[in-house]
Amino acid sequence: MSFELVNNWKNIIQDFWLPPTCILCEYPGANHLDLCLDCFENLPRHDKRCLQCAAHMPEANEFGVICGECQIRAPAFDRTLAFYDYRDSMRYLISQLKFHRQYKIARLLGSLIAEELAKQHELPEAIIPVPLHPKRYRERHFNQSFEIAKTISAQLKLPLLTDYCIRQRNTVHQTQLSKNERLKNMRDAFGITTTIPAQHVAILDDVMTTGSTLHELAAVLKKSGIQRVDAWVCARA
Secondary structure (H helix, E strand, C coil), rough: CHHHHHHHHHHHHHHHCCCCCCCCCCCCCCCCCCCCCCHHHCCCCCCCCCCCCCCEEECCCCCCCCCCCHCCCEEEECCCEEECCCHHHHHHHCCCCCHCCHHHHHHHHHHHHHHHHHHCCCCEEEEEEEEHHHHHHHCCCCCCCHHHHHHHHHHHHCCEEECCCCCCCCCCCCCCHHHHHHHHCCCCCCEEEECCCCCCCEEEEECCCHHHHHHHHHHHHHCCCEEEEEEEEECCC
């Protein structure tokens, strides 16, 4: 029996006993997801963006455009895939996941991203979710980036690397900080524990605002010998 057929039967059985329900409107879910078709179609897609940092570029009319800021001061990551804007329903989903530990939202976001990533011509060798500092993790008992990455890893059959990179400094919350303050705040925040068995990785976070966290993590990874670092985020602010 083929893998696809087994998966189809698993989905049929699961949908019969636990039918998916839209997290946003409580209507029946579609495509084995806790999201209905209307809410799926109304998710704020992120298009016309800088290829490297995913900043909004309303004037962009072709793929592969790099914004002026990245041309002057390029981030350490090589490319960003940001699938949605951080507003409206996506802001709600990420906030519920981050602050209320809604695991089903992590699975939903991971499934949505995996579906988009499956269309990419070149995938990395592994995924590295942005790590939390141990103190922050003890407070939350939850890392939303890791929870989203688990689903992507399972669906795309990509290794999930969690023991190679640590958050060695407990940085302050960045919500009220400027871009320069965020860059300073994240300096030396990450460390590498051992050699990473890959040359091309993707680092994953829930939201990118200025890119300072992902820049610092990518810089540390490249210093350790990684050749290419992609940034994957659910949403771009």
